[in-house]
Amino acid sequence: MKKLMESWRGLINDDESEERVCLDRSAFDLLMKRVADEYDDHLKNVMIEDEQRQKIDKLCNQYGYREFSDFLRSVNLYNLAQKGNLMKPQK
Numbered sequence: 001m002k003k004l005m006e007s008w009r010g011l012i013n014d015d016e017s018e019e020r021v022c023l024d025r026s027a028f029d030l031l032m033k034r035v036a037d038e039y040d041d042h043l044k045n046v047m048i049e050d051e052q053r054q055k056i057d058k059l060c061n062q063y064g065y066r067e068f069s070d071f072l073r074s075v076n077l078y079n080l081a082q083k084g085n086l087m088k089p090q091k
Helices: 002-007 025-062 068-083
Strands: 008-013 019-023
Touching: 019 025
Parallel strands: none
Antiparallel strands: 008 019
8 A cells, every 4th residue: 555655646627627636557456356356355255155145045944943034924924824815815
């Protein structure tokens, strides 16, 4: 990061009164490489988390564990069956 700061030339004001940062080409390339590396690491972590989530879901389903929304759905179906409305179309 220190190398990037040394390559910073300063702010440039353009015609629209917006400030722009001016970098040497080598500093820009280094910055883009670091951004790409961080993005790759982020994608790897997301993929690992997704794989772990799928394994956890599969194991929970194997043991019969369900989410709370599944429980509510089954309670609603049970109540409809008690009233005799299970097979009637929903409005």
